[in-house]
Structure formats: structure tokens, C-alpha cells
Amino acid sequence: MARFTLPRDLYHGKGALEALKTFKGNKAMICVGGGSMKRFGFLDRAEQYLKEAGMEVQLFEGIEPDPSVETVMKGAKAMMEFEPDWIIAMGGGSPIDAAKAMWIKYEYPDITFEDMCKVFGIPALRKKAHFCAISSTSGTATEVTAFSIITDYEKGIKYPIADFEITPDVAIVDPDLAETMPQKLVAHTGMDAMTHAIEAYVSTANCDFTDPLALHAIKMIQNDLVDSYNGDMAKRDSMHNAQCLAGMAFSNALLGIVHSMAHKTGAAFADYGAHIIHGAANAMYLPKVIAFNAKDETAKKRYGDIADFMGLGGDSLDEKVALLIAYLRKMNDDLKIPHCIKNYGADSYPAEQGFVPEEVFLERLPEIAANAILDACTGSNPRQPSQEEMEKLLKCCYYDTEVDF
Numbered sequence: 001m002a003r004f005t006l007p008r009d010l011y012h013g014k015g016a017l018e019a020l021k022t023f024k025g026n027k028a029m030i031c032v033g034g035g036s037m038k039r040f041g042f043l044d045r046a047e048q049y050l051k052e053a054g055m056e057v058q059l060f061e062g063i064e065p066d067p068s069v070e071t072v073m074k075g076a077k078a079m080m081e082f083e084p085d086w087i088i089a090m091g092g093g094s095p096i097d098a099a100k101a102m103w104i105k106y107e108y109p110d111i112t113f114e115d116m117c118k119v120f121g122i123p124a125l126r127k128k129a130h131f132c133a134i135s136s137t138s139g140t141a142t143e144v145t146a147f148s149i150i151t152d153y154e155k156g157i158k159y160p161i162a163d164f165e166i167t168p169d170v171a172i173v174d175p176d177l178a179e180t181m182p183q184k185l186v187a188h189t190g191m192d193a194m195t196h197a198i199e200a201y202v203s204t205a206n207c208d209f210t211d212p213l214a215l216h217a218i219k220m221i222q223n224d225l226v227d228s229y230n231g232d233m234a235k236r237d238s239m240h241n242a243q244c245l246a247g248m249a250f251s252n253a254l255l256g257i258v259h260s261m262a263h264k265t266g267a268a269f270a271d272y273g274a275h276i277i278h279g280a281a282n283a284m285y286l287p288k289v290i291a292f293n294a295k296d297e298t299a300k301k302r303y304g305d306i307a308d309f310m311g312l313g314g315d316s317l318d319e320k321v322a323l324l325i326a327y328l329r330k331m332n333d334d335l336k337i338p339h340c341i342k343n344y345g346a347d348s349y350p351a352e353q354g355f356v357p358e359e360v361f362l363e364r365l366p367e368i369a370a371n372a373i374l375d376a377c378t379g380s381n382p383r384q385p386s387q388e389e390m391e392k393l394l395k396c397c398y399y400d401t402e403v404d405f
């Protein structure tokens, strides 16, 4: 038996934020990030709409990018004091992910962070509050997914929390919010969405319900992402839907080792002054992982389907896979994303000398590879890498060398 879970309600289109006026409840806590939602007036509007719905509203502000375990615990404490029956998470992936984890801790005050990270092991939520997610970025699709990523800074590792219990009750997909995204974020979140759709389509957990969502998302991202990056706001709006479709696909079909590697490299070199931003990491690793996975016949056939659906041409399956890889690399060029860690600058742009020194990368490689294999996303990858293969693959992602194994 397989399960397919999405939010019960999804409000979309310009002005969808107003749906908050129709919510029924007593107390809402709005969880937000660093201030862009406030600056652009969306936070005020959300607060006003909830008050119009007759609710008392409290804000939990300042959730940082790549939220920490500490922030989660702090937010949960604020919830325990205020006792909301609605949690309204608003902003990019980070505040929504953090709010999901706070929600678990709020409902179960004794639960530890380690317990939360047990895949599909979260007890039943919604005894205290329902959850609404309003996304302002077009990538993680956390507004519709069963996932949350929290960083343990002591260990330098990003942990995914995965359970259909944390799939929001309501998602608001209002493109007005996405129009506020800075250009670099458009590139990173857009390639994150592309990775979600492609990994979901070739995942061993793919099904008839997830395939159409994944393929349609891929086609939309192909058509819209680069133009959105270059300032086309109609395409920006369209990308907000595309990334959400990709999210619906991967929340149910799961992901693969592009994400395992991105999770485990993301904060691994934070002591050298930067993170490898999630979307950029995915964009760099995706072509390498496609080459690796395509050694599996079923996966190769599926990459061929994707290439056909994108209209890339090619006669043999090998040609189609090569064309898909070339297309994705061209997208990276168009979006100013480097091809490998060696050339990943601290500002995320391509650099002659990236911020991760070669000797540091090589020294940490065995541990990163071992962690990537253990990541929750590895289980649904079409090809299971050994420690040696994962190390080789990560090396290809560092040096931008060809994957021939």
C-alpha cells in the first residue's frame, strides 16, 4: 500500500493571501523570517486578515535562514505560552520548515530533536493546532510537503524531518509574494524545484499520481525559470505554481542522492565562511547524479522520458541522457550557478578559486560520503551507492569531472 498526501486546501493565484480571512479559530501565531515579508507589507496584511477572522494574533519573528535546533526550541516555547490553534508560517523555506518543527514540539513538549528525525515516526499532530504555510520563494515547496530541514550547527549537518503528519493543512500559493525574491534566490530555488521534479520522477517510490505532477513541473521550469531570473514577472508567477507541483510530486515520491549530497555538504564547510546553498548544491550535483543513476536501466529509461517530454531530441537513450545533462548545465550557466564545488565562491557565484579548499574537502570527504549514504533521501534513489562510489561521485562534484562508473 502506498499513500499520497497533500494539504486539504490550496489557495492559489494573485491575492490568495486573503484566504486567511476565512479561517476559523481563536489564536494564530505567525512565524516569519528576517523581515522581507514585513518590509513588503505582507506580514501586516496577514495579521489584519486573521484579525478580521476574529483571531488573536501573535508574531514569532526573526527565524534565520537554515534554521537551527535552538530556534525551533525557542519557537515551540513561545507556542506553549501563547497556545495558538493556528500556526501560520510565512516566508521562504526556512521559516516554514522551522515552524513545522516547532509545531511538533508544541504538540509534544517532551519529544527530543532526535525523535523528530525518525523518518515517518512522528505521532499524530493537530491536537492543539492546525498549520497553514504561505511561501514567498519558489523552490522548496515546503508549503505542500511532508518535510522540514533543520540544521544542527554543532554537528554541521542538516537533518530532514519527514512525515505526512507535517504536511500543512492549508497552503497559500500567492505569486505576489514570490515577486519579492532577489535574482539569486530565483536561480537557486528554481533549480531546487527542477531537482525535486527530476528526482521524484526517477525515484523508486514514483507512482501514477506523482509522475504527471513531476513531468508538468519539469516542462514549466524549462519554459519559465531563466526568463523569470531575467525579470519576466509573468514567468515568475508561473514558477511559483511549477515549484509547488514539483513539491507535490516529491513529497509523495521522495527524492534521491542529489539531495542526500546537498544536505550533507551544505553546512559542512561553514567554518570556512559560507554554506553551499541548497539549490545551488542541487544544481551542481544533479548532472553528475543523472550520469551515475543512468547506469541503472530503469532510471535511464525515465531520464529518456524526461528528455522526450522536454523536446530535447536524441535517438538512443544514451543520447537523450547526454542531452538532458547538457541542457541542465546550460541552465546553470544562464543562472550564474557554478558547475562544481571547486569553483563555488563564498557569494555562490562561479569563482576561479571557490571557498572550499581542496585539502579540506578531501580530508572531510569520507565522513561526508558516509553521512550522505545515511541521509533519508538515499533510500529512494534508483541506484544505491557504496561508500567508494559516493566518494568518487562527490569528487566529480568537486572537480567537475565526468562520471564514468
Ligand SMILES: [Zn+2]
Pocket: 140, 192, 193, 196, 259, 278, 282
Ligand atoms: Zn530541495
